[in-house]
Amino acid sequence: MNFERVNQYHQKFFLDQTLEKEVEKNTLFFETIYKRGELLKQGQIIFDDPLDMEAVSTPYLLNLANLLESPNGDPEWFYMVSRNGYLVDLGILFAYTKEEIYFEVWKKLLFDFIKWQESSPHVWRSLDVGLRLNNWMKSFIYFSNLQDRLTNIEKIKIEEAITKQIIYLKENFPTKNYLSNWGVLAIVGILATAQLLPELVSTEVERWGWHTLKEALKIQFFDDGIHWEQSPMYHHEVVMCVWQLWLNSQYLNLPFEDEIEDILQKAIRASTYYCNQNFGLLPLHDSDAADFTYIYNLYSLSGFLDLEMNQNPGIFYIGKKFEVRDLKPLPTLFSTGESGFLAYKDSNIYLTLFNGRHGSGHGHASLGSLTLKYKGKELFKDPGRYTYMEEPLRINLKEEYYHSSLMIDETPLTQVSGSWTYDSMAEPLFHQAVENTEQVIFEIAWKGNIDGEIVIFKRKIIFLKEFTVFLVINTSEHNGRHSLTTRYQMGDELDFDLEGSNIRLKGSPFVLKGNEQAMIALNNKVWSPKYNESDYYKELTLKQNFENYLVSYECLYPEQEIAIEKIDCYQNKQLNASPDEFYFGLKLTRLKDQSINEYYHSSRDTFLGDKLYISKNGRLLYGKDKFYKEKIGEIE
Known part of the structure; x- marks a missing residue:
């Protein structure tokens, strides 16, 4: 030798x-x-x-x-x-x-x-x-x-x-x-x-x-x-x-x-x-x-x-430092492709969203699951793995119940049957990530079935850069009367104050504002920072009932810097505010200078009546996402 x-x-x-x-x-x-x-x-x-x-x-x-x-x-x-x-x-x-x-x-x-x-x-x-x-x-x-x-x-x-x-x-x-x-x-x-x-x-x-x-x-x-x-x-x-x-x-x-x-x-x-x-x-x-x-x-x-x-x-x-190649700087937005892994990372924000194929037995039931860190502080987490042995915590950490995603009637679309096995699996439908000077938008959809009936979820995350505001919009579709549970696995260094539909994330500058109709609860849970190690954290759930179709949303914003107010929207020629699924808006007011921006969202197309919508303050609206910095009537 x-x-x-x-x-x-x-x-x-x-x-x-x-x-x-x-x-x-x-x-x-x-x-x-x-x-x-x-x-x-x-x-x-x-x-x-x-x-x-x-x-x-x-x-x-x-x-x-x-x-x-x-x-x-x-x-x-x-x-x-x-x-x-x-x-x-x-x-x-x-x-x-x-x-x-x-x-x-x-x-x-x-x-x-x-x-x-x-x-x-x-x-x-x-x-x-x-x-x-x-x-x-x-x-x-x-x-x-x-x-x-x-x-x-x-x-x-x-x-x-x-x-x-x-x-x-x-x-x-x-x-x-x-x-x-x-x-x-x-x-x-x-x-x-x-x-x-x-x-x-x-x-x-x-x-x-x-x-x-x-x-x-x-x-x-x-x-x-x-x-x-x-x-x-x-x-x-x-x-x-x-x-x-x-x-x-x-x-x-x-x-x-x-x-x-x-x-x-x-x-x-x-x-x-x-x-x-x-x-x-x-x-x-x-x-x-x-x-x-x-x-x-x-x-x-x-x-x-x-x-x-x-x-x-x-x-x-x-042993030694090699020559740095002629590299382009890494962009803040990950150019996602086949994988379905979406990420945005700048000096303060680390945001991920998963909507890819399950992969090997190492995969968890995590379609639609998001994580978020702000200035090193974990706000929404992924719970880890703990062990590869057939133990209850191993199974739990793989389940949808342990991810920051959506569930109808507390029934997971991906059914975990063992440490490496599954009885059913949800399917990702599409994903995309875009960034411009004003915002980052992640958009995904996935489907599955419950008792033979199709379930479709869509999730959109909008990060408004100037305001450090995160808007999470969820669309859930399942025929009949059901309940939707939205889950957030919270950072283990956070504590919480609940006040109506507002949840203060103590230890961070943020408040999470949910739908006023949602029932909010905090649950004690266990996660695994490292194989063979476990620790405790809180899970936040928002639960609401619906029939056939539901648009729900949560808004995470810095309470001392931004005020959030909902803006009703009206279909042209109609006197009653439209349901959220057709149009709703949010007014963001920056407290230090009282500057106002507006965001509007429409999750489904209109086929009865006019397609034109008008906000309560007179904004003319059409399209899925609209973001306005200028005042109504202002010449750009």
């Missing part, structure tokens, strides 16, 4: 670094790696890295007994251990501290695992094998003269273990893995080995690997760069593995196919809308609300993103 490329990689990786300075500049981040290393020296392991797919914040013994029977009862523990990410931690600690103990622990744990993998059936899932090989290759580059640090017998053992895993991955790649994160994660293990230890992977297998990877990536990513499984966590897992292959190619001067790099670039840019302004991950579907600063820092240091970041913790994984 020839470590020539590993040595070449190592020399270039550390060429322009002053190790002490890098640690000093990123002390807090390095401290987290150091703490994991201290546990490893004691024979224990903890999974608290943001990329740990199934985090465990309790340390457990790292031994064969625990690879045969999970110490916490969750089989995901086996899988996390079998990925061997801890070897990368030990490599980093050795390289940046020069303490030999870390190499000694690394070698012991590597050979322990090589022995254990013959005894434990839990370590032979293809994605875990692929990640394990990738982590082995990453860990190698942190050791200078690795060739001389290992005996011939040790090198033979490593070579045999790698060869066995390469053969396993090639022979255990079902066709379905083309459309699974498992497929990409498995193939990356083969290709990373081919890059660093080329004599261990045949030309035929390497050629198969690159072709299979390209085909898998082409089918797994939507045209807007979002991964089809619709989970920010697994989006990053796939992207980071492909990014590692790209990084290897840069250090080793190896070719990297343009088509794969283009997919990688688009996926990385799309991923910036999967986090808030502080790089906290959106816990949409099976994801955690984890701090992904160092991941986005890696994208930035490698030139895929141009981000202003105060920290550079990614330096421990990338």
Whole structure:
């Protein structure tokens, strides 16, 4: 086994670094790696890295007994251990501290695992094998003269273990893995080995690997760069593995196919809308609300993103800063396509709305669900995932009841039957997002059925930029007499005052104003900021009855800055105000200067009588959305 490329990689990786300075500049981040290393020296392991797919914040013994029977009862523990990410931690600690103990622990744990993998059936899932090989290759580059640090017998053992895993991955790649994160994660293990230890992977297998990877990536990513499984966590897992292959190619001067790099670039840019302004991950579907600063820092240091970041913790994984490409600035509005994921992010606002296909079993029943952060404060949340075991909270967090969406007669359109299974599923119909100087508009629709009868929902979110006002308009259609429940999963740092149809979000400047007919309630609920962790928050519900068709709306606005007043609208030649479904308006008054803007909405077309409508104050109206800054009669 020839470590020539590993040595070449190592020399270039550390060429322009002053190790002490890098640690000093990123002390807090390095401290987290150091703490994991201290546990490893004691024979224990903890999974608290943001990329740990199934985090465990309790340390457990790292031994064969625990690879045969999970110490916490969750089989995901086996899988996390079998990925061997801890070897990368030990490599980093050795390289940046020069303490030999870390190499000694690394070698012991590597050979322990090589022995254990013959005894434990839990370590032979293809994605875990692929990640394990990738982590082995990453860990190698942190050791200078690795060739001389290992005996011939040790090198033979490593070579045999790698060869066995390469053969396993090639022979255990079902066709379905083309459309699974498992497929990409498995193939990356083969290709990373081919890059660093080329004599261990045949030309035929390497050629198969690159072709299979390209085909898998082409089918797994939507045209807007979002991964089809619709989970920010697994989006990053796939992207980071492909990014590692790209990084290897840069250090080793190896070719990297343009088509794969283009997919990688688009996926990385799309991923910036999967986090808030502080790089906290959106816990949409099976994801955690984890701090992904160092991941986005890696994208930035490698030139895929141009981000202003105060920290550079990614330096421990990338080695040096690459040239920033000729990049266009990221727009505030995500140019959504096939995925159905809509997002807007500026310096203060982070707003998302989901209306895409369900994706894999990692998907939740979240059609029509929105999230919102303002100046770092979470107003409407997604509740996370908690566990992959068949527990009540796991099922609850996947249900429509735990998302900020709509439900008729308390009957979900997507029926969750288990941790990974469903009895029925709602279907997204359309989605669009537009932005102009005055406003951002998200508009979506989805459908399902209840007792064989069609249900159609439409949801429109209008963000009026100048006023920092959010208007959520819901259209519900279901023949007969029914009740609509509108749900908002509220930020766990908020408290509330209820006053009529107004709900004050204490801890923020906002009031949420609902329909006067709605019955408002606050419910205690549990959410999961991280796998295996839970906390409490409040859910806000607004419930109202209707027959056949209902237009309802909520308005979120800063109470100390803006006054909101409804404006009745009239069909031409009619004396009574029209129902809200045909036309209603809102007057927004900015308190500091008494300037007034008006917004009008019509959710359905008029086919009886005139199509012209007139507001109470004399505004002539036609069309779905109208926004006016000028006064009536004013010449623009």
